[in-house]
Amino acid sequence: MAAPEFEIPKFKEHLEVPKIQEGSMAHIKSFISPQPTQEFLGYPWELGEDWKERTLFKMGDLLGKYRSLRVFMDACVHCGACTDKCHYYLGSADPKNMPVARQELMRKVYRRYFTLPGKIAPWLVGAEDLTKETLADWYSYYHQCSECRRCSVYCPYGIDTAEVTMAGREILNYVGMGQKYSNEILGKVQKIGNNLGLPGPALEDTLAGLEEDIEADTGVPVKMPLDVKGAEILLVTPSADFFSEPHVESLIGYAKVFHAAGVSWTLSSHASEAGNFGLFNGNYETMRKVAMRIRDAALELGVKRIIVGECGHAWRVAYSFWNTLTGLGFDGKDPFSIELQQQLDHRYPQPMHICEYTWDLIQNNAIKLDPSANDDKVITYHDSCNVARGSRMGDEAGGQFTIPRNIIQAVANNFHDMAAETIGEGTFCCGGGGGLLTDDLIEVRVKGAYPRMNALNNVVQEEKVNFMATICAICKAQFTKVLPYYGFDRSMVGGVHQLVSAAIKLD
């Protein structure tokens, strides 16, 4: 790790809200998406002469299509409740990283061109002309938001900055200012089938290698089937699970769980990606196109159930949006959704999270576990933001908090939660979500991780915690990268099914 060119916040027993430092993060600029990437997605790659008209046109278009944006532009009263809630503000002190100020970047343009007071007396109501500097500010600060929704928990009107960030990025794309990282991934997933650009044959080789490793390790021939028609379960998991550390340990865990349960399951080379970066850009049609690959694979393979691996944003899209986008769920009344839904097994939720699946098996004593296998670990659990505030597990509200913790406590003996205000619905994002998991944003990522790292440090000091489990591919990759900046070992982070993998007893 090279010495960082920025200051890393210091640990405190209680997180302190910093005094504002105007412009402290204004230099941040993620790499701009190049021509071929933009062309593939149907966007321009530089500002044209009509950039102003295009910006305002797209803004009006989105205001007419999204009630969230429409209401959120009007409803804010500047009360300040959200100002100390964003991890990027807490870690950077840049006031434009306060949720309200991030929204205000768009709201001041909204007021100027779409409201009467802003047209008549802009100086009075905080309305401002749209300039190229405005767009530069949008580009910088809408890529310092991980769309984690923490602000929306605390807003008295439920204003969700993620919705504003998504709209901001969609407008930026529309005028030719796309982000390289997210847009290249959106190209790869649509051309090859996953975000890492891993082609089918390479995937097949990887899975065969993993099967050998597991058998060498356990003596049991646990399989990782690919493209098996007629399998009962289709597993859709983030492609990082196929060869990133520590992600792959959880993939091995899922395979062992399926093996122990004795079900037929398969992965798909066509839908070898659970993550959906369409969410980050806020473009409904892109998000739908990416999600359609899973529908197509499910129909092609004829599976009865769809289970999603450990991935935060993926689970939000799967749980909350798949039924809407692709008909993957229940209660469809139209031929499009009925075609898929009549194939699915109605005894189970569709889609189902791998944690819901494993927890059901544990409750039914259908798998054997030896929690002492994890006795070398003192474990804490990081609630991933999009699972916590954008989805659910199980039948009851809040199942997304209890089910993963129940699993951990069934497969391990030493568990301690971090401070209450930093977990559950108030969980701090890892700092790398929402399309920020790129090296050109490392300063944002390290500073944004600060509130989580601070809470982790407190349980490390007090409870001797040495492992932080989580169920998100981005969290795992982000923590692996930023833990060393805070003096921790990168192998401290891993998946819940990594713990399951160690504890499960196979026959």
Add this chain to the structure above:
Amino acid sequence: MTSLTVFYIGLFYVATLILVAGLAYRIYEYSRTPAPLKIPTTPAPTTNAGVAYRMAREVVLFESLFKSNKWIWLFGWLFHVGLALVLFRHVRYFQEPLWFVVEFVQPFGKYASFAMVAGLAGLWARRFLVDRVRYISTPSDHLILALLIAIGLSGMMMSFVAHTDIVSLKAFMLGLMTFDFQPLPTDTVLLVHLTLVALLMIIFPISKLLHAPGIFFSPTRNQADNPREHRHIAPWAAALDRDNG
């Protein structure tokens, strides 16, 4: 009929028209704009009854604000509850005979004005004292607080210091409602109070006061968490199913 009375008759008709028509238009706009995706902030209720209960807690108790910041909650809640009681007390100037509850609420509504103004003062103080809130405050944020405090103080002047001719005022108000116009008392405090109230009514549909109808349309608060069980789809999005299959 003096020209002053005529002016105020006109002012109140215009203000009422703008308030009612403006709010109706906003509500129409919000309700017409589709919410294409299920985005309740979870954990969220899984049923519509649960959503109604969540919304009631937000509107009556300011639950999310309570979680967020106890000072803003205290000042904000004092102001809104005070305002609600004061407004309810004012119903007496618009009906004859009075409902029992309106009579009952009179003393509470009278002293609630202190809570209302204290809450507003607290909220205003934060705009100067807390650097983060100072940063986000616009001139209109200050002016709306000034307007509300001036309405409160001028009303309290008439309740507690210099009474206006309340019988004539009530006759004027009832006259507005029955088109049987009566003269308006002319003391300055009353005229200031009425002018500011009319101004508040006029700016309501074009200002941040839209948070009042807005919260009911906020998808993060008014949606049930049941996306796996029910297919939710907006008309413009359903067209994609038909076009692309």
